[in-house]
Amino acid sequence: TDKYAVVGNPIAHSKSPMIHRLFAEQTGQDISYEAILIDNEETTFQWAIADLRQRGYKGLNVTVPFKLDAFELANELSSRAQSAHAVNTLVFQDNGTIYGDNTDGVGLVNDIQINGERSFKDQRVLILGAGGAVQGIMEPLLAQAPKSVHIANRTAKRAEVLGQRFTTEIPISGSGWDEIPLDEGYDIIINGTSASLDGKLPPVSPQCLKDNSLVYDMMYAQEPTVFLKWAKEHRPDCTIMDGLGMLVGQAAESFNIWRGVQPQTQNVIDEVRQQMSK
Ligand code: SKM
The missing domain is CATH 3.40.50.10860 (Leucine Dehydrogenase, chain A, domain 1)
Structure with missing residues (x-):
């Protein structure tokens, strides 16, 4: 053994x-x-x-x-x-x-691709948070060729700096909570903040959601997290997955x-x- x-x-x-x-x-x-x-x-x-x-x-x-x-x-x-x-x-x-x-990033990517049956290819991805958890998933996520990645964070600077670390053709942008580009909504939204641990929501507008959005929370609990409940309330047709x-x-x-x-x-x-x- x-x-x-x-x-x-x-x-x-x-x-x-x-x-x-x-x-x-x-x-x-x-x-x-x-x-x-x-x-x-x-x-x-x-x-x-x-x-x-x-x-x-x-x-x-x-x-x-x-x-x-x-x-x-x-x-x-x-x-x-x-x-x-x-x-x-x-x-x-x-x-x-x-x-x-x-292996954290591959764990997330495989969960979405295999268990969620969703490809990242040509998808507009929104990531909430720019801390260690998000840093850990960036490379495996970019390897799946999303259309674009926007990172939103309490401090815009941290989101921008994290985005700039990667050499890739994929457009990566960063901003504070209030400057997230909202024109079309996002195909895949990943909550990488720990807000759910305290039963809190990251301060984002429901306009980032679309009917077919895949909404992912890196946190998990027995019940859907507050963030996933929030998404379902605003867009009943979106798909939710937690970090288990x-x-x-x-x-x-x-x-x-x-x-x-x-x-x-x-x-x-x-x-x-x-x-x-x-
Ligand atoms: O990255 C993982 C780690 O490998 C194991 C773990 C756990 O046992 O709760 C959580 C994550 O940090």
Whole structure:
């Protein structure tokens, strides 16, 4: 049995052990997967990781607040980890080096494409927020050739600067909340702010919605988030998805990096959601 784990602080809430157990059952892979708290008052991230490696773990997922520490610790980085400036997947390689990747963005893109059956191709995309979560999805999203991307954020400057970091033919713009271009509405709207955690809405106009918009919240809960409810109230025909599929999607990609097998996600999303309602 090869050992894997997710590390973070707090970590007790993590659904990763359940998700990876379901993947292991589905694919017949012989692995174990635990949630491990790193007490950053007691130890450094670096030391904690060295200790886990010593104890025979093959790889780790890394969550809040250690994704930047993991980025700095890795000896070798994927291009998407470099552009995200964050690492959520570590691989302890046989030659002694540590490989760092970031699967959050692919998790989101695959969830929308595979489970939501929506392509990004030629779509006008609106992203709400310009923080770490959004930075993490930019490269995989741009790789899907959307028609344009607009990033809106409390501070316009941060949105503009994030947009300018990518060399691409795709037009990327940035603004504050009140300057979002609203003429046509957006095909895909992704909430990457943490407003939903506090039951709040990002301050955007319902004019950004269209009847066939796909509205995605990177947060998830048992019930649709306030943002998804808001979208449905204004446009009953729009499609809503929450971030549980992104969570399962990033896990699937990490599983594939470690095991070379790509698990199916929809049945696992359904199972985890069912557990949440118990
Ligand atoms: O990026 C993921 C991470 O790999 C695992 C996780 C969790 O277990 O809650 C959340 C995200 O940060």
